[in-house]
Amino acid sequence: MSSSAPEIKCSICDTKDSLYKRLIKLSKNIPTEKVQRVRQSHNSSKLIKLEQIQIVENKKVYIIRSLSNPSQQHYIIKTDETCTQSSCLKCKKCDICIHTFQCSCIDNVIKANICKHIHACAREFISLDGNTENTVFQDSDMTEQKKLMDMVATSSHHKAHKNQTIISQTQMILGLSSTNEYSNENLQKIEKKLAEVLAIMNEGGQTHLKTVEEVNVQRKIDPQLRLYSTKKKSSKTSIAKPSVNEVNAIISGLKDDNNETINVHNVFDHSYS
Numbered sequence: 233m234s235s236s237a238p239e240i241k242c243s244i245c246d247t248k249d250s251l252y253k254r255l256i257k258l259s260k261n262i263p264t265e266k267v268q269r270v271r272q273s274h275n276s277s278k279l280i281k282l283e284q285i286q287i288v289e290n291k292k293v294y295i296i297r298s299l300s301n302p303s304q305q306h307y308i309i310k311t312d313e314t315c316t317q318s319s320c321l322k323c324k325k326c327d328i329c330i331h332t333f334q335c336s337c338i339d340n341v342i343k344a345n346i347c348k349h350i351h352a353c354a355r356e357f358i359s360l361d362g363n364t365e366n367t368v369f370q371d372s373d374m375t376e377q378k379k380l381m382d383m384v385a386t387s388s389h390h391k392a393h394k395n396q397t398i399i400s401q402t403q404m405i406l407g408l409s410s411t412n413e414y415s416n417e418n419l420q421k422i423e424k425k426l427a428e429v430l431a432i433m434n435e436g437g438q439t440h441l442k443t444v445e446e447v448n449v450q451r452k453i454d455p456q457l458r459l460y461s462t463k464k465k466s467s468k469t470s471i472a473k474p475s476v477n478e479v480n481a482i483i484s485g486l487k488d489d490n491n492e493t494i495n496v497h498n499v500f501d502h503s504y505s
Contacts, residue, residue: 269345270323277351285356294353307336308353321346326354398433 263271279299286295291310298304315331322329323346330346333354339347414422474482 266321266345269343270321273339273346273348274323274325274351277348277355280348280352282352282356285352287356291356294349294356296349296352306349308349309334310353323351323354326351328354 280296284296287293288295293310294308296306296308298306310333311331313331315329317329317331320329320331321344326346328346328350330344333346333350334340335347335349337347337349339345340350
């Protein structure tokens, strides 16, 4: 495989992503930027009055002076071309497409938009229906959507049909490996051949393959890391249990009428030199 294979693969992936994005946009009926510009131009054309349009040649050529610069003139020509494209840019309200007229303004020549001058000229001889929405034909969207879906389905079917033999043989290998036993010599030969096959199928490093690590079931399991609280524990003050002498002293003190008690010191804190 040549060095340009990764670039070709990236290009194919980008094309496929673009197809899916376009399908999503069509299914959600989201207007594209070009459709929005056609709508804006149609609304702007309402500022151009019919008396401002000069007919030059049998409703084939029109001249409209610029609203911002009256000294500048725009020439609009009606073409006799019959549009056969089902998915081209259209204005349903004016019943025209991008190929019906040509205008000398920048919006039409450079930006390839149905400019406001073309919309104004279309009103000169086309009966308009005020209740019709200014949208791209639904049939055109459905036709384009069907074409895109056919392209995606054809690509997937062609890829699966092309690799069908490989898939069948791989399933046979899985079945044989789960039912038969092989000697160490044959196992080494099989593993070597399979490694060569994987290298051919993944030529160019298209997919990063990671060898499955064999797990030793007899290995001692590492203990799980335990988390201990770092909060300092508060020390609890407890009363020491009295000794026998202290108990006897307390009892005798309680019985004594003079209410005198004996303090028995039982802590070894004497030092001898």
